[in-house]
Amino acid sequence: MSNPSTYPQNRFNLIDEPWIPILGNREASLREALSHGPQGLAGHPTLKIAILKLLLAVAQAACTPKGQHEWRILSLDALSARCHAYLDAHHDEFFLFGERPFLQFPILRELGAVKRGYALLQPWAGLGGGSAPSDAQKARLLLLQSAFAPGSRQSLGQHQGPCLSPGHCKGPIPCPGAALGAHGYLHTFYKGNSLLDTIRLNLFSSHDIDMAGIFPAGLGTAPWERMPRGEEDPIAQDLMGSMMGRLIPLSRFILLDPDGAYCTEGIVHQDHLHGMSDPSVTTYRGAGGGFHAVTVSPERRPWRDLPAMLAFLSPGRPTAWCPQLQLLGERLAGTRARVRIWSGGIRVRRLNGEALVHADSDEMESELLIPIIMGQPGMGQWHRHLSEEMERLEWQSRLLTRAVLGYARGTGSHDGGTRATMAGRHFWARCEAHAQELCDACPGGNRALRESLRISFSRAAAKSYDEACPHASARGMLSWAPNRLRLMRPFLAA
Secondary structure, three states, X not given: OOOHHHOOOOEEEOOOOOOEEEOOOEEEOHHHHOOOOOOOEOOOHHHHHHHHHHHHHHHHHHHOOOOHHHHHOOOHHHHHHHHHHHHHHOXXXXXXXXXXXXXXXXXXXXXXXXXXXXXXXXXXXXXXXXXXXXHHHHHHHHHHHHHHOOEOHHHHOOOOOOOOOOOOOOOOOOOOOOOOOXXXXXXXXXXXXXXXXXXXXXOOOHHHHHHHOOOOOOOOOXXXXXXXXXXXXXXXXXXXXXXXXXXXXXXXXXXXXXXXXXXXXXXXXXXXXXXXXXXXXXXXXXOOOXXXXXXXXXXXXXXXXXXXHOHHHOOOOOOEEOHHHHHHHHHOOOOOOOEEEEEEEEOOEEEOOEEEOOOOOOEEEEEEEEOOOOOOOHHHHXXXXXXXXXXXXXXHHHHHHHHHHHHHHHHOOOOHHHHHHHHHHHHHHHHHOOHHHHHHHOOOOOHHHHHHHHHHHHHHHHHHHHHHOOOOOHHHHHHHHHHHHHHHHHHHHO
């Protein structure tokens, strides 16, 4: 009798079996996800990103347009048909279990890799508890490990496991997944009217891949067509420099088993510090000339970084880059399309060189409608107004911090920093409630709406100050009044 833990028979084909969470509280197969039906993905933000990356990888493998003209004439029907034809041609490569399991490395068992429990591999994936994960959950875990594996000793144990490439040496701490990064990258995509429309909007042409300047190996080959045999073999090297390698990074080499998974550090991709990143990540040069990336932070919601993400809309050389968002600037020129921008990711905590992601870590996502006709001259003006309003809000936030610290000094309080932090959080939360209104107010003819919003933001600052600075006592009032006046005077004068 064969060992049941080796999964000797091909089963659970991702093309046919439902495993992708979609809106409507149900799951879809790859074939259905690449059809007209599903309206969007469901689940937590990192899972949405990991699955969207797989769907984009299939679409890029099936029908990468040569240029903007081919993209424009690619209908949703044609995109779906070509993706289905590709899946039919590669059907045997999508079995989750079998002799050639999808995106897995059976040799890990032979090399004595340590088997880890599923809940330990991805703490926030909802795989805890006494019951074993379903095959659908294992499929989702496989994608999360490939892209968002934590860079911690706990995830892989004290030993990272065997090296598959001769001469390859693994460090004492595994590198985080390429889509996670050392600080938790914020990913941004265009969102369409359906899942298939979202895939089309984010599809790169061959020209786009060349112009991105971060893929020396071009599109590359989908890893399920040609799996690497080690961390640094020629196939792995190709993935390191190709777009396919960013969509399916294989940051962990893994083999699924009924009661756990054999896992070791996989391909180590260069990060934004070396000028490389996922196309959905926004990077920019700091004052010292080094590369930086927009990351997930509970103190800074994604909408606050929208001017940086869309810097390409302003004339002149952009100060920030997000290849994913730059796609539509040229594609929609002369059209009357309006698009939604979705951002999401998970916060990373740094401790002793490890990139930690806990079950209670902050995952966040946000969505905004860009209200101007993309590609029209008004987009530059819209971006300039949005940047000005965001700079004004940042300035108002700094005034609020100084006012709260001044109040704390005046009352002899030693918790001024804590008060200021909480006041800032409340201020930005109140402003976020008007984020879509702010985007709508930035076209050139909406100055009155922008001025009205400025009054609302000033009231938000005043309310946040009042909450952080009680003034029922005489001493409190003596410190509260002058600092509140300093906070509000610039806006009263305006």
